[in-house]
Amino acid sequence: MKKALRVILILLVLVLISVHVYGFFGIKDASIEMNPENLIVVEAPDQTEAMEHPDFIKEEYVPVIPEGTNIALEGKATASSFTQVYNARRAIDGVAVGVSYWEAAPNSYPNTLTVDLQRKAPIHAIRICLNPASIWAKRTQTFSVKISDDGENFEELIPMQQYTFDPDRNNEVVLEFDTVETQFVQLEFTENSGATGGQVAEFEIYSKES
């Protein structure tokens, strides 16, 4: 009996010592330190004010303004259709920015935008503009140019072709041609990669006769 108790006592002492040894050496002490290798700090560049991002700085571009006077400003504009508030009048108001533009009703090609110059006049160039802001992203539009003396019977001046409007190049397309006399000038659109209908912020028609 006495011997058995002594054996138990020794065993218990050994267990107690083992538990403490494990607790002391087997378990790392708590610490709130991170391993420095697991920390990344993404540094900010030195700057004292917001900078223009180099990838988005536009090269200087000088708009192409044809010789003569834009006589469309004195005309009247009509269109085959328009969407929301973007009616034909906005295309000849001399303002190419903001919400001053014509846009045809969605998915209603062909779309026409016609300017009645109010009189027969010699013209030699037209300039089609979209808003030059970057938000008017690069797009293509396919259109032809037609002219008419009576507003009913149009003849083709420039055949249907695709043009690129690029905000880095002022979102403008300038077409020059031999001088013709006409009262009505019409654009007929069949495609716009940036909208569901033709769009024109300014439809400028140039004459050397003021």
Next chain:
Amino acid sequence: MSESKKTVIPEIVLIILLVAAIIVSLIYVKNKKVVAASANILADSKLVLYEGPKSLKDATEEDLKSTSENQRDISLMRCTDTIVKVNGHDCFVYDTNVNHTRQWVNTYAPPLSRTPITYFDFEGAAVIEVIVPGRQLDSVKISPLNYGITPEIDKENHTVKFTITEPDTYTVTFNDSPERALHIFANPIETDVPSPDDENVVYIGPGEWNIEAIMLEDGQTLYISGGAVVHGIVNSNFTKNVTVRGRGIIDGSHYKSWQGKMAYIPLKFDNCENINIRDVIVLNPNAWVCQAFNSKNGIIDGIKIISPRPNGDGITLQSCENFEVKNCFVRSWDDSLVVKNYDKNSKNITFKNIQIWTDLAQSMEIGYETNKGKKPDPSITNISFEDITVLNNFHKPVISIHNADDALVSDVTFRNIVVENAQIGSGDGEEMPYLIDLWITQSGNWSSTRDRGQIRNVTIENVQVLSGKFNPSRIKGFDAEHTIEDVVIRNLEILGEKITDFEAGKFEIDEQTTKNISIE
């Protein structure tokens, strides 16, 4: 008593003492192991911190005044009254604008306040210390409440400390006030970062940048790095396979309020296919924030939005199909999540695992415009909102379908919705102080069609309001021909009370214009 018995008794006592000592030691070792295990998590944790732009101005007391954008500088600033440390390291804190006004302001220039935000990436655990030297700490709440985080509050040192192990957005609310609540965007470690050398990648590195507009083309990825602040907008029209991602910020503070004229939408995707918008933070736009229109197949994942200005809807999907919106944070001064028809029909849209803080208008809204394009056979179908936590709603319904045109709105589910603080009906929200509002109406502001529509098959289940007001709810069609039918409300609990009948839930149900409405 014999000699041997005298010896045995002390030995038995010794055995008992030794057994007790072993038990105590085992408990000590177990506790030490638990503490050490959590410390090991921290030791093995990863952390990515992003320095903020050095050009940002320090916010002064003057900058924190609640006033209109015409009266103070509303630019994004470096926060100076709230310090955040993560695992002992300083984390940059931004000071952005929010809006505590609870009514529409016709001048488009409501008073704006400010609030701090911060972000970092981590894996494992993050011990977050928030120090607010000038503020008395009576109470602190860490949302979402379902994490059950009880912060250590050191009132003397104005410090709050808590540990997180899950990447998510955490909001620290002080003294039960929405003012100067801290939003912490604790992201997972970023993987698969695009290369700046990839020709299809538009890469914006750290720093403060002015960019008029980033117009994405087919197949392009815009990456806005953590530490970047872009003053500008990101748009894409008629494109396919476009991605926006990164930890950085798109900030609209430099734009004047849109005044109903010129909205600079920070994330705008019209007529697009296969778009993927991830992770970026959007602050203080001059109108609404993330718009997709006539687009299909979109994923919006993990974006964070704080919009304080008029018409500042958070995520607005207009005539879209097959969209999945998930893991986002939206704090907005107009509808937080909204689906509407401006042209084509909307269908197959899921909002999942999203946190919302609605300062004005509705939290989850379908409508009012359901056929602004006046199309034949208009419909909005198969829309779901699941696992949504509304931290606060201060104004109009949390759950709403407002059919103000002639569309059929059907197969709509609101499931697992937790409203932590219901303050619906504040300010001019008192005109519709409903928790749930299903309504067919004709609106002078929002209707485009003469005819009215229908609402069918709506399931609202597992909705809990944890605190705030016990708001009523409304289900009301237009007339006998334009009705709301087949609505099931299941497992609704308001302020601890299980709602099993309409009266107990303060429901206003128009019997003339509704059919088969049930509550379980």
